[in-house]
Amino acid sequence: MTYMSPTPVLTTLGPGVMPFLSAELASRMQFGWTISVHIIFASLSIGLAPFIVYFTWKDVRTNDDRYARLRSFWVKVFAAGFVMGTVTGIPMSFQFGTNFPQFSEVAGELIGGPLTFEAKMAFFLEAVFLGVLLYGRERVRDRTYVLSSVLVGVGAWLSGFWILVVNAWMQTPRGYEMITRNGMEVAKLTDPLAAFLTPRMTWMYVHMMNASVISVALLVAGVSAYVIWKKPDTNAWNTALKLAVVLLVVSAPFQAIHGDAYGRHVEDTQPQKFAAMEAHYETGQADLHLLAFPKSASALTDPRAENLVTVSLPAVGSFLASGGDFDAEVIGLNEYEENPPVALVFWSFRFMVGLGFLFIGLALWGGYLTYRGRLSDSTRYLKAMIAASPLGYAALLTGWYVTEIGRQPWVIQGELKTSEAVSPTLTGTEATLTLVGFVVVYVGLILTALYILKWLVREELQALGVRESSDGRWHGPVPGVSDDD
Amino acid sequence: MTESLLPVDAYLVESLPEIWFGAVLFALGMYVVLDGFDFGIGMLYATRTDEHERETFLAGFGPVWDANEVWLVAFGTMLLAAFPRVYSRLLADNYLLTIGFVLALLFRGLGPELREQRDDEQWQRYADYAFVGGSVFAPLLFGMLAGRWLFDGATLPMVLTGVGLVAVSVVTGAAFLAAKTEPGLAAELRTYGIGATVAYLGGVVVLLGTVVLTDAGGVADTILSGPVAAVVALSVAAGVGGSLLARRGQYRAWLVSALALPTLLTVLIALLLYPAIYPPTGLLVREAVVSPLALNLVTVLGFPVLVVVLWYFKFLYGVFSGPIEREGYGG
Ligand code: HDD
Ligand code: HEM
Ligand code: HEM
Numbered sequence: 052m053t054y055m056s057p058t059p060v061l062t063t064l065g066p067g068v069m070p071f072l073s074a075e076l077a078s079r080m081q082f083g084w085t086i087s088v089h090i091i092f093a094s095l096s097i098g099l100a101p102f103i104v105y106f107t108w109k110d111v112r113t114n115d116d117r118y119a120r121l122r123s124f125w126v127k128v129f130a131a132g133f134v135m136g137t138v139t140g141i142p143m144s145f146q147f148g149t150n151f152p153q154f155s156e157v158a159g160e161l162i163g164g165p166l167t168f169e170a171k172m173a174f175f176l177e178a179v180f181l182g183v184l185l186y187g188r189e190r191v192r193d194r195t196y197v198l199s200s201v202l203v204g205v206g207a208w209l210s211g212f213w214i215l216v217v218n219a220w221m222q223t224p225r226g227y228e229m230i231t232r233n234g235m236e237v238a239k240l241t242d243p244l245a246a247f248l249t250p251r252m253t254w255m256y257v258h259m260m261n262a263s264v265i266s267v268a269l270l271v272a273g274v275s276a277y278v279i280w281k282k283p284d285t286n287a288w289n290t291a292l293k294l295a296v297v298l299l300v301v302s303a304p305f306q307a308i309h310g311d312a313y314g315r316h317v318e319d320t321q322p323q324k325f326a327a328m329e330a331h332y333e334t335g336q337a338d339l340h341l342l343a344f345p346k347s348a349s350a351l352t353d354p355r356a357e358n359l360v361t362v363s364l365p366a367v368g369s370f371l372a373s374g375g376d377f378d379a380e381v382i383g384l385n386e387y388e389e390n391p392p393v394a395l396v397f398w399s400f401r402f403m404v405g406l407g408f409l410f411i412g413l414a415l416w417g418g419y420l421t422y423r424g425r426l427s428d429s430t431r432y433l434k435a436m437i438a439a440s441p442l443g444y445a446a447l448l449t450g451w452y453v454t455e456i457g458r459q460p461w462v463i464q465g466e467l468k469t470s471e472a473v474s475p476t477l478t479g480t481e482a483t484l485t486l487v488g489f490v491v492v493y494v495g496l497i498l499t500a501l502y503i504l505k506w507l508v509r510e511e512l513q514a515l516g517v518r519e520s521s522d523g524r525w526h527g528p529v530p531g532v533s534d535d536d
Numbered sequence: 537m538t539e540s541l542l543p544v545d546a547y548l549v550e551s552l553p554e555i556w557f558g559a560v561l562f563a564l565g566m567y568v569v570l571d572g573f574d575f576g577i578g579m580l581y582a583t584r585t586d587e588h589e590r591e592t593f594l595a596g597f598g599p600v601w602d603a604n605e606v607w608l609v610a611f612g613t614m615l616l617a618a619f620p621r622v623y624s625r626l627l628a629d630n631y632l633l634t635i636g637f638v639l640a641l642l643f644r645g646l647g648p649e650l651r652e653q654r655d656d657e658q659w660q661r662y663a664d665y666a667f668v669g670g671s672v673f674a675p676l677l678f679g680m681l682a683g684r685w686l687f688d689g690a691t692l693p694m695v696l697t698g699v700g701l702v703a704v705s706v707v708t709g710a711a712f713l714a715a716k717t718e719p720g721l722a723a724e725l726r727t728y729g730i731g732a733t734v735a736y737l738g739g740v741v742v743l744l745g746t747v748v749l750t751d752a753g754g755v756a757d758t759i760l761s762g763p764v765a766a767v768v769a770l771s772v773a774a775g776v777g778g779s780l781l782a783r784r785g786q787y788r789a790w791l792v793s794a795l796a797l798p799t800l801l802t803v804l805i806a807l808l809l810y811p812a813i814y815p816p817t818g819l820l821v822r823e824a825v826v827s828p829l830a831l832n833l834v835t836v837l838g839f840p841v842l843v844v845v846l847w848y849f850k851f852l853y854g855v856f857s858g859p860i861e862r863e864g865y866g867g
Contacts, residue, residue, distance in 0.1 A: 134645055139642070141609065145627055145634055152628035159826060161830075162616070163617030163830070168834075174606045182602065182603055187856075230827075233621060237620075241544075492642065502653075
């Protein structure tokens with residue numbers, strides 16, 4: 052492959068004209084930005100799918116109008132999210148070629164397979180049966196209808212599987228050898244099983260799927276809490292809130308326990324990234340592991356285990372005291388010629404883990420209230436859940452920043468650098484223009500998605516008989532839970 | 537252990553690279569045919585002012601467009617899996633065209649969804665702009681991309697390919713809707729469909745003539761060969777025959793012959809490419825293809841799935857066959 056010398060960050064379009072980013076920087080920002088938006092909608096589909104299946108099944112089976120109501124609301128959210136996932140997914144699949152053609156060519160044999168399986172096994176399934184789910188209620192039998200909802204869910208979880216096969220391979224590449232083809236050094240597939248099921252894959256899949264479930268459970272809980280806050284006696288939404296809380300009680304602690312073990316796997320396979328995640332531990336406690344959940348017994352026999360238990364925030368203090376200068380002090384990172392932007396990785400990691408513990412707290416609080424039978428009565432809890440509704444996504448995104456930014460300067464760990472992966476024919480001007488285009492369009496997209504959610508909630512409140520003008524919480528005695536409408 | 541399951545050093549069958557060339561173009565053809573009529577619906581939508589008719593159009597488009605669009609992803613990823621260099625060069629060398637195309641698709645997909653969300657005239661007008669604009673620009677830019685692929689850098693052939701794809705999309709869109717709607721509306725659609733057929737056939741002739749004269753992409757000889765002449769003749773037959781059927785109100789038969797046009801167009805693309813797969817650099821199918829193990833794997837795992845996909849596509853179109861119910865977009 053052609054090695055590209057590092058391009059200057061800024062190029063200019065003639066004298067006095069506005070500066071443009073380099074093709075490399077603009078491409079990286081564009082990829083990072085577009086996938087951040089895509090992943091929000093993709094994980095919405097993944098996390099919402101089990102809810103949709105459950106509501107649809109209950110609706111068809113029991114004819115209980117609680118489930119009809121929830122199904123109809125969340126299917127609308129799912130449909131809007133799906134469209135946004137689709138329209139943002141297509142640019143993703145082209146950017147491998149437009150912006151990182153050297154990467155596509157080097158890794159084509161390895162990533163092409165999983166990506167085409169994703170299209171054939173997952174996207175088709177999802178898109179075809181969503182058509183049936185949205186438009187086919189009167190045209191197919193009940194059983195086919197429920198089955199369609201299941202197949203849509205299977206499609207979403209499978210697309211997550213195949214795309215993560217690709218990403219996991221980029222983190223821990225195996226099953227290939229480098230050969231020369233058409234004058235370029237490219238990876239040749241030698242062992243498909245090894246290449247598809249890299250050590251990273253299982254970790255990533257479990258963590259990512261569970262993250263999607265957590266994020267959507269928080270969203271469902273937040274919306275339910277808001278509706279209940281406005282109108283406490285709604286049967287359907289009380290059910291939804293309880294369901295979300297139960298899911299959180301299981302998934303939030305699991306994520307922390309799993310994340311802790313996952314961290315050690317990263318340490319084994321990508322020590323440089325791990326050093327970046329723990330940067331501030333220059334004092335030798337390099338393995339802060341905020342995630343020292345007293346779960347894994349083997350952790351105690353691990354030499355690093357003692358440090359693991361110190362969930363010490365003072366470490367953060369020492370970081371601040373050092374003036375935010377990571378690179379100079381940190382042992383480990385110094386051994387590398389080029390390092391990822393440590394502060395980003397470090398703070399992203401703290402942010403994700405911190406939110407993870409917050410979610411455990413919210414889950415346990417909700418679990419306790421449910422146990423006492425007062426879940427919907429606690430104004431404070433409802434408010435907390437409303438506030439927490441977008442936070443799952445915040446954790447999910449920052450977790451990905453750890454993974455992707457922490458991997459830099461490599462795009463394929465140890466094999467190909469990001470700077471070598473960028474298109475040699477792309478100009479900074481073109482890349483900057485499209486970056487600006489994507490920023491503008493996707494900001495519009497996100498705002499629209501939020502408005503749609505807002506309108507759907509407002510519509511639901513109207514259907515429940517809450518007057519437009521009633522701004523605040525329901526006043527007066529909390530009525531007993533009764534039928535809707 | 538994989539060696540026992542799949543041959544590592546030899547293709548499953550000797551002609552597997554050529555089969556994959558065919559498979560990639562098959563996915564492209566499915567996309568051009570299926571999403572083509574979606575684009576056509578989007579463009580014809582602009583000719584409607586009646587709210588009822590607009591909703592009919594959207595109801596015909598709603599259940600299928602997304603599934604149709606996945607053929608694009610299938611095409612792109614199959615190209616990547618079998619011919620990574622072609623995928624890389626095609627997209628990287630045509631950067632702005634490609635990004636423009638995906639953004640057009642974005643607006644096309646989003647438009648109807650947004651329209652559905654809010655009962656506000658202004659809002660719906662903007663949503664309609666997105667839908668119609670996306671439906672025009674997506675086939676135009678995609679066709680131009682195909683033109684760049686086939687004819688190297690030549691501008692006029694590139695633009696003509698784009699315009700041709702727009703025209704053929706209008707033909708299939710009109711035929712698709714005519715077959716599924718009431719006679720009055722169908723008769724109006726027929727007029728657009730026949731006009732677009734004439735434009736399309738004329739465009740193809742001008743395009744091929746230009747390419748022969750300028751030898752863009754070095755394919756002049758291919759164009760003057762028997763197979764290309766046959767494809768052109770069949771296209772004219774399908775176009776003229778289809779228009780006659782439409783005149784007689786036989787809309788289902790018209791639909792069949794209308795769908796033959798983009799199918800033949802894809803065959804034409806295949807003929808113009810082969811044995812090269814990336815004319816701008818003269819790269820041949822055999823030179824660009826991945827190693828035997830990788831290709832064998834995607835064949836063994838991918839082809840059976842593709843058969844299943846085709847089967848449930850049939851199911852989807854079965855469920856939504858027959859006249860469009862005016863249930864609106866979103867059911
Ligand atoms: C709701 C979202 C969420 C929550 C609450 C957590 N995570 Fe996470 N985490 C993710 C969402 C996520 C993610 C975005 O989904 C990542 C990115 C890649 C992946 O597989 O999952 C991730 C990656 C990720 C990695 C690997 C980074 C890499 O691959 O380089 C580690 C070590 C952790 N997480 C650890 C944790 C710990 C110890 C948590 C304790 C509470 C935790 N995560 C909570
Ligand atoms: C879905 C969650 C993901 C997020 C939020 C994410 C985020 C990012 C970010 C922020 C970058 C830029 C890093 C930098 O420039 O410092 C990046 C790079 C990249 N990611 Fe991801 N990524 C995700 C998943 C994936 C997946 C699934 C793949 C592959 C299939 C992938 C492939 C790449 C590639 C090729 C780059 C190269 C550009 C670069 O390194 O700058 N990413 N990603
Ligand atoms: C961890 C990262 C990713 C996950 C979990 C993921 C998952 C999904 C899911 C669930 C969908 C279905 C649409 C929806 O329901 O919203 C989807 C759509 C899509 N994704 Fe991603 N995706 C990821 C990253 C990527 C990347 C890196 C690419 C680029 C190859 C990509 C390409 C696509 C495409 C093309 C679609 C549209 C499919 C359609 O038409 O339905 N995704 N993705």
